[in-house]
Amino acid sequence: MDVYEPIMGAFPIAKKLWRKIIENKGLPSPDAVGKMLESIGLEKLFLGKGLGVFRNNFVIALLIPRENMIAVDFVSATGDLSDALELIAYYDREIDCYVVEIIPANELEYEENLGVEPVIIDAKTFELKSYPVLGEFKQGKKTIILKVDSETYKLWKESGKLNVCPVCGGELRWRGKRAVCTDCGIEVVVDEER
Numbered sequence: 001m002d003v004y005e006p007i008m009g010a011f012p013i014a015k016k017l018w019r020k021i022i023e024n025k026g027l028p029s030p031d032a033v034g035k036m037l038e039s040i041g042l043e044k045l046f047l048g049k050g051l052g053v054f055r056n057n058f059v060i061a062l063l064i065p066r067e068n069m070i071a072v073d074f075v076s077a078t079g080d081l082s083d084a085l086e087l088i089a090y091y092d093r094e095i096d097c098y099v100v101e102i103i104p105a106n107e108l109e110y111e112e113n114l115g116v117e118p119v120i121i122d123a124k125t126f127e128l129k130s131y132p133v134l135g136e137f138k139q140g141k142k143t144i145i146l147k148v149d150s151e152t153y154k155l156w157k158e159s160g161k162l163n164v165c166p167v168c169g170g171e172l173r174w175r176g177k178r179a180v181c182t183d184c185g186i187e188v189v190v191d192e193e194r
């Protein structure tokens with residue numbers, strides 16, 4: 001798995017948080033989220049006093065656990081905030097669901113609307129109530145490739161939104177098991193192996 005940009009870190013962590021919420025029947029501990037960040041290749045620099053700092057050469061992740069909420073900010077290691085993202089996982093009392101969301105840190109200035117569907121999990125049955133399209137990224141020769149597993153693909157197909165880019169909300173053009181976004185240029189590949 002490659003993590004060269006904030007989004008390349010946020011997607012796989014969102015997916016791991018989703019799995020962990022179902023497994024734990026609740027939000028995971030900050031330590032468990034720290035392990036997730038390490039598992040995608042980020043090095044733990046610090047964890048304690050209500051803050052975790054993780055990084056590789058390209059991306060810095062700040063883990064900020066709050067009351068009933070986990071927030072992870074992904075920032076480019078250059079310090080540039082234009083592609084920074086915040087990943088939040090929380091319990092939403094109004095809808096009695098756990099929610100995992102990826103939002104641009106600077107929502108107002110983000111020109112291309114992020115098309116990331118939130119993960120919504122029923123807090124009683126722990127059934128999924130949305131159609132998130134999450135996966136791991138790989139740096140291709142010319143494009144960034146999002147690998148989605150066949151289970152995710154199945155859900156995605158059910159949602160009827162196969163032509164919508166899971167990253168930017170733009171238009172996806174499919175050719176067999178591959179698709180390219182005509183807006184952000186990302187490539188989506190259905191990974192049969194898992």
Ligand SMILES: [Zn+2]
Nearest residue numbers: 165168181184
């Ligand atoms: Zn796109």
